[in-house]
Amino acid sequence: MRSLRSWLIASHLIPLFVIIPVVGFIIISLLNSRLVLNQLSTELANQAALIAEVANTQPGVWQDREVADRYLLAISQGHHWDIMILDAEGHLLATSNPNYASEVGNYISDVPEITQLQSGQQAIFVGMSDRTQSRVADVAVPATNAQNQVVGIVRVTTELDTLNQNFVELQRVVIAIVAFALLVGLGIALLLALAIERPLRQLTVALHGIGQGQPLTVLPEQGPREIQQLAQTFNLLTERLARLEETRRRLLANLVHELGRPLGAMRAAVHALQT
Structure with missing residues (x-):
């Protein structure tokens, strides 16, 4: 870096190479930890609430396993998440998750915040599942009757692997934008360096000419x-x-x-x- 042009380009690029990647990393982290997961949790909660609302119109769905299974079979087509229907005590009535197929009729201990659900509040969990050993988004919503009593629970779970795959695509887009910004910064730095270097070079040539008697x-x-x-x-x-x-x-x-x-x-x- 002996030339003025190199110093000028470096003075423009060093902040860009420090700031832009850091900003890109922060954007990716925020999208992953807040926006995307919050949006997914909200979507799952809305779906679970809708399933519970429709289930209240199906007689016997919170007491009869066969009715619950038929209802679940009708609504689970085309969804990429797993759905569970439980009674108010937390016993499994029907499920679309094969990992819980043998647990029908049993009390499901890993339902998030069962006490909170029985009090009429929804529960949301995002983290590592002990049963599947994978990161999941788990939302459980209580179903209430006309007297506002909890009669059942709808649990909707999705693995975050698919979300992570989509997020990898988002990361690639952010990285591409960062790389493009760095290239644009390099071009601007080069133009500015040339704009400053050109008159200085002309001055150097002119002074040299004076010394040579030109x-x-x-x-x-x-x-x-x-x-x-x-x-x-x-x-x-x-x-x-x-x-x-x-x-x-x-x-x-x-x-x-x-x-x-x-x-x-x-x-x-x-x-x-x-x-």
Whole structure:
């Protein structure tokens, strides 16, 4: 990095390479930890509430396993999440999750916040599942009757592997945007460096020309204010040098003229003596 251009480019790129990747990482983290997971949890809660609301219109769904299983079979088509229907005590009536197929009729101990559900509040859990050993988003919603009594529980669970795959695509998009921003920053830094370097190079060439005795040149006064002031100073210097050179030439011409008159008289006298 010996040239001014390299220093100028580095001065622009170093902050970009530090700030933009950090901002990209923060954006990815926020999207993953807050926006995406919160949106997913809200969607699961809405679906569970809708399933519970429709289930209240199906007689016997909270007491009869066969009715619950038929209802679950009717609503689970086309969904990528797992659905469970439980009674108010937490016993499994029907499930679309094969990992719980053998637990029908049993009390499900890993339902999140069963006491909270029995009091009429929904429960949300996002983390590692002990049964599947994978990260899941788990939402359970209580179903209430007309007397506002909890008669059942709807549990909706989805593994986050699919979400992570989608999030990988989002990460790639963010990385591509960051890379594009860095390339744009590199282009802008190069243009700015060239814009600053060009008048300085012209000044260097002009000063070198003065040292070599070449004709004086006038630099264009353009660019940033400091560059304009530098060009103005150089132009004033060349103007003064031009005036000094003109004065020197006139002085030399006058000296030659003044010396020429007596020399001419002496030459005439010498010629007269010789003749």
